[in-house]
Amino acid sequence: MNFPVLSVITFTPIVAALVILLLPAQRKNEARAVALASATFALILSIWVYFAYDQTAAGYQFVEKYSWLPALGIALHFGVDGMSTPLVLLTGVVMFTGVLISWGDDDKHVMAGIQDRPREFFAFLFLLAGGVFGVFVSLDLFMLFFFYEIAVFPMYLLIAIWGWVQTREYAAMKLTLYLFVGSVVSLVGVLVMYWQQYQNTGVLSFDMLQMEKAGFSQAFQNIWFLPVFLGFAVLGGIWPFHNWSPDGHVAAPTAVSMFHAGVLMKLGAFAALRVGIMLLPQGAQTWSWLIMAFAAIAVVYGAYIAFVQPDLKYMIGFSSVSHMGLVMLGFSTLNQQGLTGAGVQMFSHGVMTALFFAVTGMIYDRSHTRQIPELGGMSKVMPFAAIGFIIGGLVSMGMPGFSGFVAEFPIFMGVWGSRWLVAVIASISIIITAAYIMRNIRQVFFGEIPEKLAGHVGDITVLDKVAIVTLCVLMVGLGLFPGLMVPMVETGVQNILRLLGGA
Amino acid sequence: MFTPTMFASILPEILILILGILVLVVEPFWKEERRRNVGWLTAGGLLAAMVISLLFGQPGEPVMTLGGMIRFDWLGFFFKLFFMFAGAATALLLMDNEKVGRRGEAYLLFLASLIGMNLMASSANLVMLYLAIETTSIPLYILSGFMLGDDKSTEAGFKYLLFGALTSTVMLYGFSLVFGFTGTTAIYQLAGMLKTGTLSAIGAFGVLALILVGIGFKVSIVPFHFWAPDVYEGAPTPVSGFLSTASKAAGFAVLVRLFFVAFPDYGGSWTAILAVIAAITMTIGNLLTLQQTNIKRLLAYSSVAHAGYTLIGAVALSQLGAASVVFYLAAYIATNLLAFGIVMAFSRVTGLEDIRDYAGMSRRSPWLGLMMLAAFLSLAGMPPFGGFVAKVFVFAAGVQAGYVWLVIVGIINSIIGVYYYLNVMKFVYLYRMPNQDEENHPVQLTRPYAIALAVLAIGVVLLGTAFAPWFSWSNAAALNLF
Numbered sequence: 001m002n003f004p005v006l007s008v009i010t011f012t013p014i015v016a017a018l019v020i021l022l023l024p025a026q027r028k029n030e031a032r033a034v035a036l037a038s039a040t041f042a043l044i045l046s047i048w049v050y051f052a053y054d055q056t057a058a059g060y061q062f063v064e065k066y067s068w069l070p071a072l073g074i075a076l077h078f079g080v081d082g083m084s085t086p087l088v089l090l091t092g093v094v095m096f097t098g099v100l101i102s103w104g105d106d107d108k109h110v111m112a113g114i115q116d117r118p119r120e121f122f123a124f125l126f127l128l129a130g131g132v133f134g135v136f137v138s139l140d141l142f143m144l145f146f147f148y149e150i151a152v153f154p155m156y157l158l159i160a161i162w163g164w165v166q167t168r169e170y171a172a173m174k175l176t177l178y179l180f181v182g183s184v185v186s187l188v189g190v191l192v193m194y195w196q197q198y199q200n201t202g203v204l205s206f207d208m209l210q211m212e213k214a215g216f217s218q219a220f221q222n223i224w225f226l227p228v229f230l231g232f233a234v235l236g237g238i239w240p241f242h243n244w245s246p247d248g249h250v251a252a253p254t255a256v257s258m259f260h261a262g263v264l265m266k267l268g269a270f271a272a273l274r275v276g277i278m279l280l281p282q283g284a285q286t287w288s289w290l291i292m293a294f295a296a297i298a299v300v301y302g303a304y305i306a307f308v309q310p311d312l313k314y315m316i317g318f319s320s321v322s323h324m325g326l327v328m329l330g331f332s333t334l335n336q337q338g339l340t341g342a343g344v345q346m347f348s349h350g351v352m353t354a355l356f357f358a359v360t361g362m363i364y365d366r367s368h369t370r371q372i373p374e375l376g377g378m379s380k381v382m383p384f385a386a387i388g389f390i391i392g393g394l395v396s397m398g399m400p401g402f403s404g405f406v407a408e409f410p411i412f413m414g415v416w417g418s419r420w421l422v423a424v425i426a427s428i429s430i431i432i433t434a435a436y437i438m439r440n441i442r443q444v445f446f447g448e449i450p451e452k453l454a455g456h457v458g459d460i461t462v463l464d465k466v467a468i469v470t471l472c473v474l475m476v477g478l479g480l481f482p483g484l485m486v487p488m489v490e491t492g493v494q495n496i497l498r499l500l501g502g503a
Numbered sequence: 504m505f506t507p508t509m510f511a512s513i514l515p516e517i518l519i520l521i522l523g524i525l526v527l528v529v530e531p532f533w534k535e536e537r538r539r540n541v542g543w544l545t546a547g548g549l550l551a552a553m554v555i556s557l558l559f560g561q562p563g564e565p566v567m568t569l570g571g572m573i574r575f576d577w578l579g580f581f582f583k584l585f586f587m588f589a590g591a592a593t594a595l596l597l598m599d600n601e602k603v604g605r606r607g608e609a610y611l612l613f614l615a616s617l618i619g620m621n622l623m624a625s626s627a628n629l630v631m632l633y634l635a636i637e638t639t640s641i642p643l644y645i646l647s648g649f650m651l652g653d654d655k656s657t658e659a660g661f662k663y664l665l666f667g668a669l670t671s672t673v674m675l676y677g678f679s680l681v682f683g684f685t686g687t688t689a690i691y692q693l694a695g696m697l698k699t700g701t702l703s704a705i706g707a708f709g710v711l712a713l714i715l716v717g718i719g720f721k722v723s724i725v726p727f728h729f730w731a732p733d734v735y736e737g738a739p740t741p742v743s744g745f746l747s748t749a750s751k752a753a754g755f756a757v758l759v760r761l762f763f764v765a766f767p768d769y770g771g772s773w774t775a776i777l778a779v780i781a782a783i784t785m786t787i788g789n790l791l792t793l794q795q796t797n798i799k800r801l802l803a804y805s806s807v808a809h810a811g812y813t814l815i816g817a818v819a820l821s822q823l824g825a826a827s828v829v830f831y832l833a834a835y836i837a838t839n840l841l842a843f844g845i846v847m848a849f850s851r852v853t854g855l856e857d858i859r860d861y862a863g864m865s866r867r868s869p870w871l872g873l874m875m876l877a878a879f880l881s882l883a884g885m886p887p888f889g890g891f892v893a894k895v896f897v898f899a900a901g902v903q904a905g906y907v908w909l910v911i912v913g914i915i916n917s918i919i920g921v922y923y924y925l926n927v928m929k930f931v932y933l934y935r936m937p938n939q940d941e942e943n944h945p946v947q948l949t950r951p952y953a954i955a956l957a958v959l960a961i962g963v964v965l966l967g968t969a970f971a972p973w974f975s976w977s978n979a980a981a982l983n984l985f
Binding site: 021025067068070071072074085117120142145146147149150152153156157160168169173176180181184185187188191192195196499 | 707720806840866869873876880885886891895896898899902903907911912914917918921922925926928929932933971975978
């Protein structure tokens with residue numbers, strides 16, 4: 001057995017959270033330093049996993065298995081495939097950049113970052129990050145649930161305590177209840193699958209690799225696919241259960257918005273894929289039309305609502321609904337291109353939306369408004385942020401040369417191959433997206449600085465710049481060299497197709 | 504005729520009895536202001552009793568001892584350890600309660616009820632069982648009304664007594680009918696009588712309904728829950744904590760043994776009824792909790808709801824079901840004692856019990872806030888705390904037995920639970936005191952509180968992460984039942 005890299009990645013943030021909590025409350029900078037150090041450590045490990053992943057071999061790699069509760073078949077079983085490896089990297093990146101932009105400083109001239117109780121903030125944020133890593137690497141359903149819930153509940157505190165004063169209580173409770181409802185609905189499905197497997201095969205195990213062979217009947221899969229898939233997909237922001245998401249984005253502090261849109265929504269989509277589609281493949285085939293319909297509505301509807309939003313954060317929140325709709329659309333094709341595109345889109349959208357929220361947070365911290373009509377000329381005072389936002393915008397529109405294109409093009413190809421009419425409808429969103437992105441870039445970053453803001457809006461900090469550069473490099477790099485990720489995702493897709501085809 | 508096994512089977516009770524005598528003897532020698540040290544003695548003594556029982560009193564194969572009155576098995580032993588642990592924690596929490604903590608008789612009453620609970624968990628005969636229940640209840644009636652001159656406490660004691668007397672009479676009537684029908688009071692022989700038809704199904708059913716009244720009162724399931732909020736609110740808080748955990752667990756120990764062993768299902772008659780009761784208990788408990796503004800009443804109603812969740816495991820009527828009940832109770836005892844302990848520590852300093860008074864608590868005392876977060880998230884069923892694993896096990900048992908609808912009801916209810924538990928956390932973490940000067944109003948913990956709360960908090964986390972050994976023991980207890 002080699003170095004247990006996946007469990008080290010998973011437990012690094014959790015241990016860091018405990019260490020941070022044990023520091024005295026006044027030691028704000030020490031708390032931040034521990035946070036940054038452990039985030040960097042996790043990032044380095046996730047980069048290492050990414051490049052050490054053997055793209056020629058399919059299946060799960062870096063597998064670790066420790067028996068946990070043999071009587072019920074619960075094990076600490078970790079492993080990554082081509083679908084989850086990019087997501088582990090994504091989590092590492094968002095965690096790292098999230099710490100950078102929440103650094104804060106204790107002289108209160110600039111209201112950037114987290115000043116109030118950074119110790120608790122980083123502890124809860126890292127607990128969440130540990131849960132996220134755990135879900136991406138777990139191959140055991142019980143543990144997947146365990147980490148899933150760990151990733152959900154800190155959101156309540158993070159939003160309610162450090163969020164935007166006006167809506168935080170409402171948004172935090174709404175988000176938590178939505179996500180909790182979703183997860184427990186899936187839990188029922190999972191428990192039913194667990195006992196059905198026991199009946200079919202006599203094996204008592206939460207191991208997903210075992211459950212793939214459970215031989216669920218067609219009727220069983222038809223009944224239980226929807227609760228399981230949709231329960232998880234709530235966190236993926238699927239229409240019509242997306243309502244919590246924009247509210248949550250708007251109310252959350254910047255780093256939490258980044259986590260929320262960048263990683264947490266992927267968590268939902270990923271769990272829906274891993275548990276819903278991979279364990280109940282025939283159910284997925286039965287219901288793919290419904291998922292596709294939901295996803296297509298989300299894509300167009302999300303883009304349209306984003307188009308009419310005057311609030312920058314709501315705009316990004318709804319564009320996330322739209323882009324996550326594309327991920328779901330990719331899933332629903334159940335074919336090679338669609339699934340590959342969806343896998344890349346999860347990564348691409350995660351980085352892009354993290355960047356959007358980071359820049360929005362920087363603007364809001366300095367100008368104290370997110371109303372698009374009240375902003376203007378920001379490129380003059382914060383050119384770096386402007387460039388970052390524009391690159392994000394190009395990704396969002398799916399421009400060739402950026403990661404968005406690498407992701408969206410295969411999705412649309414896949415949809416075309418499955419149901420061409422849906423591809424036509426969904427492609428409307430590309431036009432709407434281009435319209436609102438370009439309009440908002442012009443309004444926010446160019447033109448004259450409004451009188452109200454002139455003079456007191458300053459440039460962003462060095463840490464902010466590091467965060468922006470990190471995110472931009474990933475998006476451009478992936479756009480120019482799709483070979484860095486696409487073949488890897490394809491190995492993961494092979495695995496899914498095997499399950500679908502072997503039905 | 505007195506064999507070592509007999510001795511071992513009641514070893515914990517003997518030790519507690521010795522401890523009680525020790526308390527009586529030592530207490531008068533201490534001056535009034537040092538008398539709280541009786542709490543250290545009680546807690547330490549109970550811990551010692553736990554260790555000694557673990558070393559010398561472990562059951563082997565289940566045997567009947569003391570003329571068939573006591574069944575010496577893992578189920579009883581496991582519950583006894585729970586009770587003694589809860590007792591030790593409660594003794595620590597009692598110490599700094601001004602009105603109760605300095606009076607030796609409080610500790611004595613408390614130990615007496617512990618003996619009763621221990622016997623409840625292991626009695627194999629209806630006569631023994633009834634005696635044990637009364638031994639448990641009578642000291643608790645007195646303890647609930649212990650604060651003389653406090654109207655609410657007096658009301659609590661009296662209400663508890665009236666309800667308790669009424670329901671136990673009904674139960675006793677049920678027991679006497681059992682004897683009338685079958686000519687035996689031995690629990691382990693009743694199942695055979697049912698099979699051979701000595702006790703008809705209808706007769707068994709009626710008897711069961713009467714017995715359920717008494718047990719339902721102990722575990723506070725709907726419709727026998729009315730006493731709980733008033734008593735929990737009025738009684739001294741450590742006693743409320745003890746009532747809602749150990750006393751409830753004792754009720755479940757009896758319920759599991761009686762219903763699994765003496766009246767095993769044929770025809771799904773009583774499991775169906777229990778399932779309905781479980782659903783109603785959860786729902787009503789949760790809906791009533793939603794409206795509470797007093798933290799003790801909130802915990803009281805939510806403890807009704809938790810009785811409902813626990814019943815799911817009993818309804819499943821399987822080995823996993825019994826094991827999940829035991830595990831649930833372990834997690835619940837640690838969690839709820841932690842919650843009540845925090846309420847005690849807080850109201851000792853501030854004298855306040857309203858949820859609104861918890862505003863800014865996490866700034867006044869970050870560690871206490873964090874422990875409260877752990878307790879409430881565990882009650883809400885979130886990992887990495889014991890409540891999550893316990894709920895999953897109970898639900899898994901329910902699904903296995905085919906009660907998917909009941910599990911769905913349970914899940915809807917836990918969503919309601921998440922709402923009101925998080926609502927409390929909103930005050931603790933989000934809201935602030937009127938002057939925003941929380942740093943000047945710290946919530947100081949005395950040493951007994953600090954020890955008890957830290958141990959309980961660690962227990963809650965351990966039950967939620969390293970759950971394998973706990974589950975194996977619960978499973979051993981369940982395996983031993985039959």
